[in-house]
Amino acid sequence: MAYWLVKSEPLAYSIDQLAKDRRTLWDGVRNYQARNYLKSMAKGDEVLFYHSNAQPPAIVGVAKVSKLAVPDPTQFDSKDSHFDPTAKIDSPRWFCPELEFIRKFKCSMPLTELHKVPKLKSMLLLKKGSRLSVQPVTAAEFHKIMEISES
DNA sequence: GCCAACGTTGGC
């Protein structure tokens, strides 16, 4: 079992939208490192859901991987903002797993609060200049965040 | 809106 964190701008796709949809393809990621993480996600992996460019930016809930990554359909759609003209059907460049809603936290965890937790100080999310929209999270970090969410 | 930190592109 691995743990991850994904970022989304709430105006683009929020935790509330995922709660309604129940499941969604995590498409549109166009960064190679993030893509490689998406491809290595296993069914059942748990995923922290983070709202970026939000007020405040915060971890807002948990999802899980419900399907392994498949070729991202938006790369082939010329009308989609994530269209990639260099991607070919027989050699897709971008991949996306399906994520399933687990829960929204009663109280979201703003970045400013996360920075105060000593056990989380090495989280990728909290490192200066860290822009990756898909990140691995350690079991210890994940469980600490679960603990905080229940307090 | 600003800007630091990256990532990508493309000429050479």
Added chain:
DNA sequence: GCCAACGTTGGC
């Protein structure tokens, strides 16, 4: 392969 120019992310 280098690197300048440009684009994007995302906190503030």
